[in-house]
Amino acid sequence: MTAAPTSPFPSRIGLDEALAIVRAVAVKCRLGSESLALQRAHGRVLARDLHAVIDQPGFDNSAMDGFALRHADLASEGETVLTLVGEQFAGRALDVEVQPGTCLRITTGAPMPRGADTVVIKENTRVESTSLDGDRVRILQSAKPGQHVRRAGEDVRVGDALLAAGQVLTPSRIALAAGQGQDRLDVVRRPTVAVFTTGDELVEPGLPLQPGQLYNSNRELLMGLLRADGFEPVAWPTLPDDADAVENALRHAGHAFDVVITCGGVSAGEKDHLPALFRRVGDVHFWKVRMKPGMPVLFAGSRPAQGDDDGHGGLGDALFLCLPGNPVSVLATYLALGRSLLDGLQGRGEARLRLRARLQAPLCKTHERLELLRGRLSFGDDGAVHVEPNPADGSHRMRAAADSDALIVLSEGPLDLQAGDPVDVLPY
């Protein structure tokens, strides 16, 4: 099902269709790249493939502290005594050669001396001092040929494809690049995000409440979700339920940020000004998704006002994601749609973790919308993931979200699920 017959834009669409629109718009608006110092690239999306420029390891080296020797010198059974001719520590390659009957003290990571092909660990040896021809080392246990030697290029060869554009730079990937000597990486620019809360009823925590007012909890929720995803969002003071004030603030932010996320004022009430604003001066990509909670979510771009060539009459270049005001709707729509928008703008190629879990209690859903129900994950002794659904499904009930750590995805249409049935979950 797509647009309602009277709607000039998709409305009451399924979550998959909404996600497809979000992804398509994000591809079109994909952000450019920037070169960052490695230290600043953690968590960012790589913009360009990375190929190996050096072998790793760069040279044959010892994996253990001990003695480098020629395997052919070791007795096939019992102990062997070798003459100690020097030491090779990590850091500077000495030009030493291990001749037959001799060995060299070596530390982990130190280059293998010429002639030696095997390392015996210190614990399996005994150094026996003699006065005339230097120390002798008694090898107490034999070793396999090549034991404890790390070969040049065994991990990475020059030219190997190491990292691909679209990958998120995890600590391991940054370390791989560092090991290649890269001090800068090309990453996709991180979207700048403005966060708005709206509503005359909202009061900031710490201030007294008047009758009919409630504390603003969505701002911290959204800021936290965004920060946990690696963004540096900027929060605006709460907007009043006033059409002009809302338009002024969004015009400003729309020219200054890549993405503007609002919450509240997007439904059908007399004070819900956002849908009318975007119909008038924006380009609505969709409004209303058949999901619970989060149904009134609106996604829009901006277009310059007619006849205004330089775009000053429009809402800037930002993309606007307007989340419904109910706190759990904010959580659900951010996880289900907002994150995909921000991932898409950065060309993130790797899908987010989506788990399958077994329900720990039966679930009966009678309504038609897709539902994102709060639940708590656990891991059974059998290694399977389990999820305990939380029966509090009201979109104002934040406590159930705080007691949970995942949203259970219940597909569209009535469902009668039994304990043990597998379901998709979005961990948060």
Ligand SMILES: Nc1nc2c(c(=O)[nH]1)N[C@H]1C(S)=C(S)[C@@H](COP(=O)(O)OP(=O)(O)OC[C@H]3O[C@@H](n4cnc5c(N)ncnc54)[C@H](O)[C@@H]3O)O[C@H]1N2
């Ligand atoms: N006639 C209709 N009424 C409603 C519809 C509808 O389709 N037709 N949709 C309902 C659904 S579903 C939702 S969700 C809400 C969404 O409404 P809005 O996005 O316009 O949000 P508000 O009305 O501004 O607020 C809803 C609710 O959330 C509280 N809120 C808002 N902001 C915050 C905040 N920052 N911190 C904490 N709580 C907040 C607000 O006080 C309201 O209680 O509309 C239904 N109605």
Ligand code: MOO
């Ligand atoms: O869809 Mo609303 O988000 O149920 O509360």
